Amino acid sequence: MTRAVCPGSFDPVTHGHLDVIERTAQIVDQVVVAVGTNISKNALFTPAERAEMLAEECAQWSNVEVTLFRGLLVEFCAANDISVISKGLRATDFGYELQMAQMNRQLTGVDTLFLPTAPQWAFVSSSLVREVAALGGDVTAFLPARIAQRTMARVASRNAGLADDV
């Protein structure tokens, strides 16, 4: 039985993420979607909120589960009997993702499977979605409907708080 992890911040989960999760679930027996914290990013949702939203969206696939993780991804893999890290790859991700894949393989031998991002989502990232939403743009095309609503509501409440400061 092959178990793969789809790790990420998922802040918020986009159609591009869900496409990679679904395709991974067609290749391996079980998929663990692991919600981590990218220390270099300013989060919109808490890890628990992101995991809850992902669990709702992934409920349609019987071999996909969602969990939180902290610390090194390779240690999470070892503790959860996971032999493959599965990641979507956009052209702009290549250098950094290759470096992480090589570091992870060096650390414990766990390998990384790169799935080319579906062309219709190749330009979508959670960071850009957060930026567009924060500046009042429409992000409904890039996110599942429930996630888009929650993203726009969260951004509105953040912006209302900021309005008091400026």
Ligand code: PNS
């Ligand atoms: O969606 P993101 O922000 O690209 O996700 C990045 C994440 C959380 C998957 C990545 O930062 C990660 O793997 N963090 C765990 C810490 C770790 O193992 N660091 C060493 C990577 S070689």
